[in-house]
Amino acid sequence: MITKRQQNLIQILRKEKSFHKVSELSKILGCSQRTLYSDIETLKQNGFDIISKRGVGIKLVEDGIEDSLIENISLDETVERRIIIIKRIFINEEIITLNKLSEEYLVSQTSIKTDLEVIENVLDDGLGAFLKKDKLGTRLITMPLERKLNLLTKITQFIMSNVVSNQLELTTASYDILGNFYSDSIVKVANNIVYSFFRKNIATIPDVYIDNFFHFFLALLSQLSNDKHIDYQISEIDKSKHAFYIGSATSLLHKASLRLKINYTNEDVQYLSQMLVNYRIEQKSFNFEKNELDTIINKVSEVMGNDFSKDDTLKKQLEAHVSAMLSRLKFGTIVKNPFLEQIKIDFSILFNSIWIAMEHLSEFLEVTFNEDEIAFLTLYFQLSIEKNGNVRRILVVCPTGIVTSELLINRIKKLAPSLDEVEVASIDEFLELDASRYDLILTTTKIETNKANIHHISAFAKNEEISEILHHSLNYSYDDSSSFSNDIPNYVLLNQQFGNKTSLLNSVKHYLTDKKLALEGFVESIKEREKLGSTELPAGVAIPHGKSEYVNESFVIYIQNKRKIKWSEHFVDSIFIIGISSKDMKKTKQVISRIYHLINDEHHLGQLKKATNEEEAVKYLDGKK
Template sequence: MNKLTLRENELLYLLLSQKEYQAAKFFSEQLSVSNKTIYSDLEQIQHYLVENELKIDRVPRKGLYLIGPPEAKERLKGVLQQETISVLEDEVYSPAYRQLIMISAILLDEKKVTYDEYAELFLVSKQSIKKDMDEVLGYLRTSGLKELTNRCLSPLEKETMIQKVYKKYLISYNKKYHSHAGNTQNNDLTFLNEIFNQKIIDQVNSFIEKTMIHTGKMLNDYFVYSLKLSLIIFLTRLKAGHHVEEQNEFVFKDLQKMQLYMVALSFSEEMNQELQCIFYKNDLQYLCSLLLAHGVVPGISDMHIDETIRKTTQTLMNEMTHLLDVKVDNDEQLYHALIAHIMPMIHRLKNDIYVRNPLKDNIKEQYTTMFMLTQFAATVFEKDYKLFLNEDEVSFLTIHFQIAFEKVQSTKHVLIVCGNGLATSELIYNRIKQNLPASVIVEIATERQLKENPIDDIDLIIAAIPLEIEDIPVLHVSALPTAAEVSMIATYLSNLSENEKTFTYSKEINAGSLNPFIQQELIFLNQHLERKDEVLHFLIEQYQALGLVNEFFEESMFQREVLGNTSLTSGVALPHAAPETIKETKLSFMTVQKPIMWGANQIQLIITLAIAEKDMGIAKDLVSILYDMIGSEESVRKIVQCKTSKELINCLERRGR
């Protein structure tokens, strides 16, 4: 098939796409030419129509319509899409094409080309080149980029902004010269090979096609087109050594995109092998954002799933439904997301392959109860596969369950913003946290984050600095909130979550409810122990002597410590074992004379969470109560100061009221 000019190609594609007669004016307006030019182009495309058993029917006062077998139309459409029409006569010599090459040199390649070199390349005068460059620089000045120096980007420019500006320009250009590019998923964007490496284009086309098959979700045509452009630009810049800056987003936003982390990680490994692209942490998180924004979901639809994995996944969901007292066991999207994560996770763990979750510490701090309950439920992998999940793997699973949980109930998001740094924000957080419904997620944010991120999903801002924000309520408090201010915040937070299912313990349950699980023989105050292993051996011996655990309890306790840090920054450690190793639920409390290192933290209070399988239904309540009591250094210090068992129990009861 001989080449058409770009305009003739577009006219033919428009004719093939119409479902009814259209006036010549319709086509002339679409292609920005005169009616006379349209009729001239129609003559030029006649031989294509004849070859494909098609002809143009012209009816006065109705217009033009392409008649012929539907299969012939579809066949010709396919031929047009496969044709490489990247640089045809009316495009290559246009000022727009010259300007595209110029802006690509500035934003994509960051290379400086002289006016003489451009003039020689395009066979035009330097005056024409200067006019083109002035238009390019004028566009860039209004695009939001920092001021260019000698047609070079500022070294302080954000990588995400560079990619955003270039993509916007490319979409505008394609709309004029390749208007059908975003209308079909089969368009492989080969017309971009004048600008981009063809291998990058091929890799991106292949990835998106495989991802849609793999996840079982087809993306709409424009999303496919947009994602292709984003990934091609991203990989081109990455291959040239340009990495994305830290996104500085709110954690609850990070949580949503991080469910796609494994998809991004797999893509990065493939691109490293095929294109020698090196991905940093920020690049992976940005890639997650791109995938989420374009509707990609985790899941597996094209692979055989082992029946044991199916049963283990469903058991995990059933256990979390039991622990949360919220139905997540029939969530189909959660099921597919978990399957997609668990299959490679089992392979990783069996082969000692370690994958770090960059949000692990944030998840442990801000979604503490969900993390702990997921850790309890994850013992199913010990039973079915003899595998112990480390904290990174637990935190990945936590992401999926938290997202599923938030679909069942409307979780509220609250920001604490101060002008004096994070220390002041943490002071406010510690003052209000005991009055915090667990359906309310609180995040400490900086002024910079507030300015740089959309806040549409924020329900309340607590601020110790003057803020004027429309449409979102702001509670202004002092850096050290008074009792009246704490009461005001508590009332507002209570109203936020009123009449909604809360992820916390029942109002009937208070610290007194811990009493059945506390006994004098498991309270050890002011102990002279200096190392973590000494403490663990001592506690294990006490539980064994009382007949509360089975022979696997010791191994499980130490295994938990190997898999991750069980201490909190407030100065408390929470060692625990798998529920099936515990015969009867009992908590132990120990204080030590001098702080000891426990993982990453200095601690003086050790609380053993020994919860039996039969009591997992109240695990959420116990964990919630304990975290309310020990969340701040001040709370822990009061418990550590207790001299007798009775004083400690009284202290716990006061903290729980």
Template sequence: MILNNREQLLLQLLLEQTEFRPASFFQKQLNVSQKTVYNNLTTLEKKLKDSGLAIKKVPRKGIFLSGSESAKQNGYRLLAKKETKLELFSPNYRKIFIFANYLFSVKPMHYQEFSEYFYISNQSIKKDVDEIVAFCRFHQVSTKMTTSGLKLTSVESAAQNVFKSFLEKYTDAKASENLLVNNLFDSKVLDLTKKFVSDMTQTIGHPVNNYSIESLKLSLRIFLSRLLIDKHIEKQEQLVFDELRRMKFYMIAVDFSEMIQQQLPVQFSDTDIQYVCSLLLAHGIEPFGQMDEPHESTITNCTKQIIQKMSHMLNADLTQDKLLLQTLLAHIVPMIHRSKTGILLKNPLIKSIKKQYSTMYTLTKYAIGDLEERFQILLTEDEVSFLTIHFQLAFEKIKITNHILIVCQSGFATSELIFNRIKQTIAADTVLEIIPLSKLASTSLEAVDLIISTIPLDITAPPVIYISPLPTTEEIGRISAKISNLNENEKNFYSKKYQKTTLLQKYLDPTFLFVKNKFRTKKDVLDFLADDYLKKKLVTTKFKHSLFEREELGSTGLKTGVAIPHADPHTVKETKLAFLTLDAPITWGDTKIQLIVLLAIAEENMIEAKELIASIYGLFNSAEEIQWIVNSQTQEELYQRLLRGGN
């Protein structure tokens, strides 16, 4: 099931509400008429029919979305499904068409011609152009409206990159195969780029992921379409070009230029050939045999340092994983080049990665700080999410040892019987230990993952499975399933031992809790918190800049209604958490936020980062839990609710 943009916004508003709201509330939020609200509710209701969610409309009371917690979680998953289907006369395709016409035509169409083509008013066309201009401005690309249409006045590579970003905003990862998108390009350009990329990927000697292939084809098509109207790439840094020559890309680019010049009325300049080399490197295309050559030592050393830092934070040795080093190097070399040249590679799974592997994603952002500083780059959230997957896969390969206690009152023989039956069905790396009930109270359970008992126990953690003195096959199966779940939870940082409030309490200070504030913008919130930390001498003067810089690369707001901004650990003198609630939700990226958690972790405390971050994410699993925190009326109430954790 795919929802359109309006339906997604409406569903998000419904999911965020904890009580009935009048239609006027949704009218104001969506900036539409009440009639449109009711029409959208009707279509949304049909699409949610089998989802377990129901839209209740009660006269004089309002509108409310009912359903179980799991159904609402599935509702949030629907928000991640972006409507990427383009239709010929849809507003999305119209904007892409207008932008492409300005970019690829010698004589672009005028407003009236666009209007007649799409059967809409000149005013609607003007709004589309205004959106294109705003998008370019946001990406630091300047524009100018002339008598012959919209002109992009920034350097040529920036103009091509911003159009690609605009195109990817409204299409899926396979934009290069979309028929309507392909209509924007000359048919020869389509055929030549498809053949070139296909032939090259078959001869380079190693696989290339589909995202990179689709992205490369799209970049080449945009480049050639501009070349057809005599738009050439600006001069690049000589240092980059020397590196590309050394990596044997040059002859591939020259062969490509000669093939294109035979088929199309274009001429390649030296900077155009250089740009083709740059695109190949940025998309991870390396000539045959090149993968076995040693990478530049500085990059290798930086990569090893990242692995060491992640090992330290995860409390797991990843340094012996040679495959991890190789795959990271294969990704980081083109990644650095992409970051330096402004070439974008979108990760279509980014929302899922940030949600499912939120702790690993945050740790990865902390680990890459030295690499960013060394190469003077800032990695986008797409790049960070690619790196996150490498570390998650490496972490999941590490065997986890579970420690299980068997408590039995019936005697040693019964305990041994239970021990032997369980041992036959579990992995060899699970440690089983028998303990008498008399010694349980004096035994530390900190390292224990599970207790199996034949008698009632007065403990809350770790989890306890109760079985009979002579366990049945079903009971043994239940134990095996529980141990399997322990392994899965550990690898995803959901284990209870990572959600204890002891570590949270260590860095939680009531003076850093701010209740029911009236800030109306993200900037106001970050300014207030950063200035407060600086005034209390917890951070350096670079902290605020780092905070805003990180936020620009990708919003830290989560769909559940909480934002977790953070800065480079090098700018933090003393680890401290701040929790700030708002009297009303504000826009934070593409979501609404009413709770902000400022995560300031100093370098010396990075070993505790995993547990601390997992504890914070563990507190906020749903919109209901966040609303419970937000409803705190006083500083003390907020403090106690954070320590209690969960509604």
């Protein structure tokens, strides 16, 4: 899915057929050259052929490009206008007039008046008018910060509900829209801090409220960044009873202050503590058989090769979570996980392994799982893995802890084993941390130290350099193919010419039945799985899998397609289709690890995509090249 800025870039390149300098385009689009290069790479991954010449610029090759490639992913113009008006009133605190806005947006004053009425209805909090209208114009009334925070939380939910209604996933495009409303730095800091807190304290805030809490925290940081604070507390929170929440609130605000250079007061801490207590609503216990919980834990233990049944804390946490989860799934109640995409990237092997395990249990549990629920489960099991010392901790230190090293952090996450933990910290945060708690610290800023676990690295370091550091510091074995022993056979279909996803899957169905590897229902189960969340990756790869009940003999099919085809949001030309039989469930982690090991190695993946014969492709798939 392309963003509005990327869409505008394509329109410019289509209109003017000659080469364009990136420096000039960045000025037109109002972004940095670095951001523009990132946009160009994203467009290439989405099927656009953009060529570049050193010293000349970039150019779009339109041969074969259909208009359907350029999807209008921006919000409805009316909704977008209303969001901008809300920002001008609530964030910029402007006084707006019907006449001025109608001239700016080239619509009638009646349309602007309707916009304001809709805004008042959507944000109505039952506390009376929040807009003042007089001959000077319309503006926000003076109000306590507590009320404004509640209104901003509703605004964020309004923005995100329109993102979802426009069928945009909660991915980069969604956060771009929030970043335009608040600021990129505030959105990224809020997201990172709440995500880290939720990962470590998953049982603290019920799943159904985590999205709301993120929206509230985002609103709070936006106001603190403008030096606006809570004036007073109606009643001081009980320190002895709620020490954990007071400590958590202090930690959350302290991290934000170091990254955003903002101040916070004792009243701010008290208010955030109270909000954490408010969001800590006891999850209702639903009737469910204890053997359902045991079956889930045992099945995940089987696919991961890790006995989770001995973790009593995990069992206690899952007792409340699983009962609520099964009730939600049985009654069709959808709870969005705001960190879904991060979880899929950070813990890709665990996420996919749990999904396969839960699909195997779907008939027994009488539910159909979705991506959001799988992501919640992933965090519980990941926390158990970390607690039992089965992961290594990596810290990435950069000047602000926000944007500077984002590309570096993402590459480290790809190169490090999926179960390992990668954290980020600003310089100020790092100075307060105990460095001995981390197995490896990578810093983009020079730090005077003689500690062996701290390494200086460029934010633009090559993958080879990162791999070398990980290999020597943590004994990662990137070239040891024996670590991925393979007794699940690979099947290879090279040089295919499928025009779309449907034709590819239909062909796979015939291939599987002809070889008696799977029953006809296998491909249908893939299609149902894809409806619940796409299995594609930005690298031009998709990793679909079907239900084990339809698999006769386990397999991995690699399909090399001559042209990129639209999978869901991205275009792909390499497809790994996974089929694991019930008897081979214990090999799930091994199979998924082997595939991710390959696709995270840009060189080997590139060579696999160019393989000209089956023997050569199988060697890459088996890790022998």
